[in-house]
Structures are given as structure tokens and as C-alpha cells.
Amino acid sequence: MPAKTDHDARRRDVSAAVWKVVAADGFGGLTLRAVAAAMGGSTGLVTHYFPSKQALVLHALEVAEQRTQALVPDTTDLRTALIAVLPLTAETTELNRVWVSSWDVALADPQLAALEQARYRRWRTRLKPLVIQAQNDGDLITGDAMDLAAGLAAFTHGLVVQALVDPRTFGRKRLELLLDAHLTALRPRR
Amino acid sequence: MPAKTDHDARRRDVSAAVWKVVAADGFGGLTLRAVAAAMGGSTGLVTHYFPSKQALVLHALEVAEQRTQALVPDTTDLRTALIAVLPLTAETTELNRVWVSSWDVALADPQLAALEQARYRRWRTRLKPLVIQAQNDGDLITGDAMDLAAGLAAFTHGLVVQALVDPRTFGRKRLELLLDAHLTALRPRR
Numbered sequence: 001m002p003a004k005t006d007h008d009a010r011r012r013d014v015s016a017a018v019w020k021v022v023a024a025d026g027f028g029g030l031t032l033r034a035v036a037a038a039m040g041g042s043t044g045l046v047t048h049y050f051p052s053k054q055a056l057v058l059h060a061l062e063v064a065e066q067r068t069q070a071l072v073p074d075t076t077d078l079r080t081a082l083i084a085v086l087p088l089t090a091e092t093t094e095l096n097r098v099w100v101s102s103w104d105v106a107l108a109d110p111q112l113a114a115l116e117q118a119r120y121r122r123w124r125t126r127l128k129p130l131v132i133q134a135q136n137d138g139d140l141i142t143g144d145a146m147d148l149a150a151g152l153a154a155f156t157h158g159l160v161v162q163a164l165v166d167p168r169t170f171g172r173k174r175l176e177l178l179l180d181a182h183l184t185a186l187r188p189r190r
Numbered sequence: 191m192p193a194k195t196d197h198d199a200r201r202r203d204v205s206a207a208v209w210k211v212v213a214a215d216g217f218g219g220l221t222l223r224a225v226a227a228a229m230g231g232s233t234g235l236v237t238h239y240f241p242s243k244q245a246l247v248l249h250a251l252e253v254a255e256q257r258t259q260a261l262v263p264d265t266t267d268l269r270t271a272l273i274a275v276l277p278l279t280a281e282t283t284e285l286n287r288v289w290v291s292s293w294d295v296a297l298a299d300p301q302l303a304a305l306e307q308a309r310y311r312r313w314r315t316r317l318k319p320l321v322i323q324a325q326n327d328g329d330l331i332t333g334d335a336m337d338l339a340a341g342l343a344a345f346t347h348g349l350v351v352q353a354l355v356d357p358r359t360f361g362r363k364r365l366e367l368l369l370d371a372h373l374t375a376l377r378p379r380r
Contacts, residue, residue, distance in 0.1 A: 026294045028218055097297055104294035107287055107354060108216045117356045141375055150360075151372055154348025161347060162340060164297060166307045170340075182341055185331055189379045 013039055014049045015063065022060040023094045026101035030056050057105055061115065064098045071095070078130040078140070078152070079183055085156050086179065087163050088172045096160045124149045141188050148186075155182055203229055204239045205249065212250040213284045216291035220246050247295055251305065254288045261285070268320040268330070268342070269373055275346050276369065277353050278362045286350045314339045331378050338376075345372055 017039035022030050035056065036043045050056045071092065073084045087093035106116040127149035134140035140148065159178060163170035170178075207229035212220050225246065226233045240246045261282065263274045277283035296306040317339035324330035330338065349368060353360035360368075 024298075026298045028294045029298055101294040101297060103351060103355070104216045104218045104291040107291055108214075108219055113355065117359075120352055120355055121359075143371060143375070147368060147371060150349075150352060151345065151368055154352060154368075155341065155345045156348065157351060158344025158346065158348030159340070161293060161351075162310055162344060165293070165303060165310055169307075169311075178337055178341060178344075181333060181337060185333070185376055 010045070011049050014041075014046055015059065017041075017046075018050070018056055018060050019063050022064075022098055022101070026097070027057060027060070027105045028101070030060060032056065054109075057112070060098070061102060061112070064095060064102070065119070067091075067095055068099075072126075076130060076133055078127070078134045079179070081127060081130055082152060082156050082179060082183075083176065085160065086175045087160060087167075088175060093164070093167075097164055100161055100164060120153070124153055127152060139187055140183075141186050155179075200235070201239050204231075204236055205253065207231075207236075208240070208246055208250050209253050212254075212288055212291070216287070217247060217250070217295045218291070220250060222246065244299075247302070250288070251292060251302070254285060254292070255309070257281075257285055258289075262316075266320060266323055268317070268324045269369070271317060271320055272342060272346050272369055272373075273366065275350065276365045277350055277357075278365060283354070283357075287354055290351055290354060310343070314343055317342060329377055330373075331376050345369075 014035065017035045018030070020038045021034045025034065031053065032043045032046050032050075035046045035050075039046075046056075050059055071084060073080050075081055085092070085096075087096045102112075102116065106112040124146060128145045131140060131145045131148045131152070135142060135145070156179070159170070159175060163175055204225065207225045208220070210228045211224045215224065221243065222233045222236050222240075225236045225240075229235075236246075240249055261274060263270050265271055275282070275286075277286045292302075292306065296302040314336060318335045321330060321335040321338045321342070325332060325335070346369070349360070349365060353365055
């Protein structure tokens with residue numbers, strides 16, 4: 001069915017343009033005109049697939065979520081799970097830049113805020129058993145596992161923001177050293 | 191000089207409207223039209239004082255910086271300095287919401303990125319002597335003071351983001367408990 005195929009192919013083109021724009025200019029730069037320009041098409045073509053700014057934003061967040069899920073390591077190791085979040089590659093730097101940028105739209109829109117709230121809750125819930133495992137292995141101090149998961153998520157995302165804002169000060173090696181020093185500081189000392 | 195007075199008074203009105211808009215809708219919602227609507231004036235009046243979107247953004251960041259500086263506690267105590275950053279009051283919640291929102295525009299604009307980079311460097315530099323003091327007092331583990339300052343800034347801002355996104359999960363009491371538990375975990379254990 002060529003028509004269907006054309007439709008799917010074109011939607012993929014528009015989707016790629018949406019991602020290109022948000023990865024380069026953030027959600028503040030995500031407009032129908034910018035997406036059309038990024039794919040050398042018309043705004044009419046873009047609105048055919050994404051009828052509003054809100055639809056563009058939701059699609060960009062969907063793509064970000066898909067790309068993020070694809071990078072979540074299948075691991076029971078806390079360090080491995082946290083290292084995977086840091087902007088140590090071009091791909092994770094781009095993803096983090098999109099997520100940090102998304103907080104502006106999320107805090108201004110109840111529907112988007114609920115999505116981000118659920119995303120954070122899923123992340124802390126995914127970290128919790130890794131925290132408990134690390135505690136059982138004697139690698140992490142005792143304490144409420146969800147509180148520790150929230151604190152480790154906070155440390156990691158706070159480091160992400162500083163690295164995106166100041167990549168020369170927070171290069172790949174220093175980010176790994178800072179995370180490792182933090183996990184060492186949280187080890188039970190005997 | 192009534193003319194001068196009128197000018198100053200009106201500029202204060204426009205400035206107040208800029209802050210009202212950015213505090214409510216973030217930088218994504220900061221437009222000449224929104225500012226004009228917030229003060230019941232014309233976009234022409236707004237452009238008379240702030241001729242472009244960029245001028246509005248820079249002014250909002252200036253106001254945020256002034257309000258932030260006014261809240262920086264004159265203290266040598268690390269906990270006091272970090273507690274002051276958390277969204278524990280309506281004022282600090284509003285300020286944090288504006289700063290987190292500003293990362294979208296900062297990451298998309300080299301001039302704004304340089305300002306945010308300098309702001310983070312000033313914060314870490316201000317925390318460093320407090321870190322050293324805490325180490326000398328035996329309240330904080332040894333280690334590079336600037337690395338510890340970066341880590342404490344990361345933990346604090348990461349907690350700020352989770353609290354803004356999920357205020358019910360991260361109420362005032364829990365934020366203080368999480369920071370105190372974190373500082374306790376970073377104490378030298380003997």
C-alpha cells in the first residue's frame with residue numbers, strides 16, 4: 001500500500017525534524033516553522049501530522065522517552081545505572097539537554113508536569129532495588145532506600161545540569177570521578 | 191522631575207509584569223504580548239522598555255539574580271547555605287522555578303549559557319570555603335573542596351527539580367530531612 005508507506009515515511013521525516021529542532025534549540029525553539037525549515041517542508045505538512053505546538057511538544061517528549069528507555073542498562077549495579085544517565089556520550093548529552101530543557105514546558109503545563117512527575121517516580125522506583133542490593137552487599141550506607149534513590153537521582157541530575165552548562169569544567173573523566181567519589185563517600189566506613 | 195518619575199514608575203510596572211509572567215509560565219511563556227496583558231498595557235509600551243524577546247529574557251534573569259542575591263544568607267555554615275537554596279518558601283519556590291525554567295533558554299543561547307556558567311561557578315566558589323570550614327570542624331569528609339562543592343550543589347539543585355515537579359512527594363519537611371541525611375552521610379565516621 002504505497003499511500004500508507006508514503007504516509008509513514010513522511011511522518012518519520014517530520015518526527016526526525018522535530019527531534020533535530022528540540023535537540024538543537026530546546027523546547028523554546030520548537031515551533032511549526034522551525035520544524036518545517038528543518039525538513040525543508042511547509043508548515044502545512046507539519047501541521048498535517050502535528051496540528052499544534054502542544055502536539056509537537058508531546059511528540060518530542062515521546063521520542064525522548066523512547067530514546068531514554070533504549071539506553072537504560074539492564075543491570076542490578078547501582079553505579080552502572082547512574083553512569084548511564086550522565087552526559088558521557090553525544091547521544092546521552094543530547095538526551096539530557098532535551099530533558100533539562102523540557103522542565104520549562106513541564107512546569108508551565110499541568111499535563112506535561114504530570115508526565116514528568118511520573119517519569120521521576122519511575123526512575124526512583126527503578127533505582128530502589130539497586131540501592132537495597134548495594135546496601136545488602138555492604139557497598140552503601142543504611143537508610144530508607146527510596147530516600148537514598150531520590151538523593152542519588154538528585155546528585156546525578158544536578159551534575160547533568162552543571163555539565164550541560166559548563167562542559168569544559170565537567171568533562172567525561174571528571175563526571176565519572178565525581179560520581180565514584182560520591183558513591184565512595186556513601187559506603188559504610190568500618 | 192515628573193517625566194523622569196513617570197518613566198521610572200512605568201518601567202517598574204513593566205518589570206513587575208515581566209517577573210509575573212516568567213514566574214507563572216516560565217521563559218517559554220515570556221512574550222511581549224503576555225507581559226502587556228499582565229499589566230493591562232500595550233505591546234508598544236513593553237517594547238518601549240524592552241525592545242525584544244531577548245531583552246525581556248535578560249531582564250527576567252537580572253531580576254532573578256537580584257532576588258537570589260537578596261536571599262543568600264550571610265553565613266559560614268554549609269547547611270545554612272544549602273537550606274537557603276531549597277524551595278521551602280513561596281519566594282524560593284518561585285525563584286527556583288524561574289532558574290530551572292531558564293536552563294531551556296540558556297542552553298539555546300551562547301550569551302545566556304555564559305551567564306549561567308558564571309552563575310554556577312560563583313555558587314561553587316562561594317560554597318568552597320564553607321566546605322573547607324566544615325572539613326576543618328570535622329563535620330565533612332576530606333576530599334577536594336571544589337569537587338565536594340560541585341557535588342553538594344548538584345545534590346541540592348537535583349532535589350530542587352524533583353520538588354518543583356512533585357511538590358506533594360517532596361514537601362518542606364522531607365526536603366530538610368533529605369538534605370540533613372545527606373550531610374550526615376558525608377560526615378567523617380569514627
